[in-house]
Structure formats: C-alpha cells, structure tokens
Amino acid sequence: MIFLLTTALDLKIFSPSEPIGILIIFLGLIFTGMIFYIIYAVSTNKESLEDKKIRTKKEYLQKEKIGKLFPKKK
16 A cells, blocks of 8 residues: 555655755754744843833833822922
8 A cells, every 4th residue: 555655656756865855854944943043032031122112111101100199299
C-alpha cells in the first residue's frame, strides 16, 4: 500500500536535496526563528514608545482627577 502511494506521488521532489525540499527547510527555519523571537519579546515585556506615552498620559490624567477630588487646603 505504501509502495503504491510513493510511486503515484513521487515524493522524491520533497527530499532535502531537491529545490522544493530546500525551500521547505528554509521556510521552516524562518518560521521557527520568528516563533522564538515572539516568545523572547513577550517574555522580556518591552514597551514601545507609543505605549509609554499612553501610560504616562493616563497617569497624568489620573493624578489630575485625584487632585480635583482632594484639593490642597491652604
């Protein structure tokens, strides 16, 4: 049964020595590298500049609202 599938499909074109096999291996390496980079970027929790600006703006607005609720008495 397996012999019939290999002769009908000619699986030799996917071997690592053929151009399609080399392309598949190369794409697999790129995909694996991207996955490891994503895992690294998420685990280090780096914020982008835009995220930092949004966070500081929210903190400023929060302090301003707290200041309005509890004004300083002189």
